[in-house]
Amino acid sequence: FQISDNWPGYSLDLFTYPQHYYGDLEYVLIPHGIIVDRTERLAKDIMQDIGDNDIVVLCVLKGGYKFCADLVEHIKNLSRNSERFISMKVDFVRLKSYHNDQSMQDMQIMGGDDLSKLTGKVSFLCFSLTLFFMFCKDIVGTGRTMKVLLNNIEKYKPKMIKVASLLVKRTSRPDGYRPDYYGFEIPDLFVVGYALDYNEHFRDLNHICVINDHGKAKYRV
Secondary structure, eight states, rough: OOOTTTTBBBOGGOOOOGGGGSSSEEEEOOOOHHHHHHHHHHHHHHHHHHHOOOOOEEETTTHHHHHHHHHHHHHHHHHHHHHHOEEEEEEEEEEEETTTTTEEEEEEEEOOSSSGGTSEEEEEEEOOOTTTEEEEEEESSSSSSHHHHHHHHHTOOSEEEEEEEEEOOSSSSSSOOSSEEEEEEEESSSSBTTBBBBBBBBBBOOSSSEHHHHHHHHOOO
């Protein structure tokens, strides 16, 4: 699902959102209902691909928690209503790679229990975000973050690694990396909402929106 560079978005007047963010946003890029529908479709695609493998889901915090939770719930519902039962375990890691709206050179990886349990398992990484080793993540931009994270995971020799990302950014600094599953390809914009934050604000916003200059100045640290 690709959103073009000249897409004007939706007027904020069409939606409800927390009053304390009035004046801080430009427009709604992706409404919550569309996010939910797209995530359900990703869950269906994943179910078709994983076969009879059980899954270890590694959720990348903090921006990936809503996407990961919704994706896992959709997979569980599909599993309950099919002839295959998929066993899923969820773990969490946290990445810190932004200061205000600027990506930092040095990325911090925190958390995760004993990742050696991934040995021989199918894993998914969720960024906002698999049991092949499924990684769930919120956004994949240049791909630098993913490469660092995957290098750390691969040393545990999981059976398979798949990456699911809610968003992929078209950026002028790509390195060719693409996740195995993603919800939306978007322009190189700084977006907030659906657990994506700007200095810990906007996580309580259900829609994915573009923050304006007033919002950036208001919450800058």
